Amino acid sequence: MGDDEKQAEIDRKKAEVRARLEAQAAGKKAKKGFMTPERKKKLRLLLRKKAAEELKKEQERKAQERRMVIDERCGQPKDLESASEDTLKQICKEYFDRMYLCESQKYDMEFEVRKRDFEINELNIAVNDLRGKFIKPTLKKVSKYENKFAKLQKKAAEFNFRNQLKTVKKKEFSMDDEEQQTAEKKAGVVKKEEA
Incomplete structure (x- = not known):
């Protein structure tokens, strides 16, 4: 029985030491950071309460100032009854x-x-x-892949002035052979004189 008592005593001391070490480890974990999640939560709550109080005071102050300005401008209400x-x-x-x-x-x-x-x-x-400096006009967005000038050139090619002219079928405005020859002679005389 002596050995059993000694063994029980050793087990008990080991359990105490283990419990003490676990308690110290838990204490160290708690002291590890100053701001624990619980403290952060409480601090946030206090800050919200303080902000709400400040906001309420500010609103009351503004309402009081507004009331004073209205009373100053409008005067006190009169007893009409x-x-x-x-x-x-x-x-x-x-x-x-x-x-x-x-x-x-x-x-x-x-x-x-x-x-x-x-x-x-x-x-x-x-x-x-x-x-x-002058105000720059707002520019329109243009696609860099689409060639705008190609469309304009195509339209210009389609719009040929000679095709648009009316053809005259009457011979009123045409020259006779004799008139044409005399006109050519006159033009030739003028060219020779210039030379």
Whole structure:
């Protein structure tokens, strides 16, 4: 029995050592990289929450600014239900005056924008004239395998002017033999004089 107890003791110690080594190996694997998948997941979640909060704050801030601008331009809403007829007339006059002012400002701004667009266009033209550069026209895509000039040459060959002329069948315009001989003599005299 002494040997069996010693053997059991050795097996137990081996099991403890093995368990301790496995625990250390597992700990080393966990500490191997700082960003474990679990930590990455948590970090992504936190970043999403933070971004959502920032986006919500930004939207609230923009809505508040918009509200302030609208209140500044339009004024506070008036109590129309409990107002008398004179106050209603006064409110309508105020609204009309404000609308008239806004429309006149809008017209002035639109005119200014059109004027500046025209000036920009004129300056661009002047700059292009000074540089000597002009806008290049857009070129059409042409197949490099198809010979466009061959078609034109073929059409030109078909379009022969002599074939298109009408033939005159009357002898009105033809010369008589005598007239032809006198014309040839005159032409021959002119040639001799030139020589």
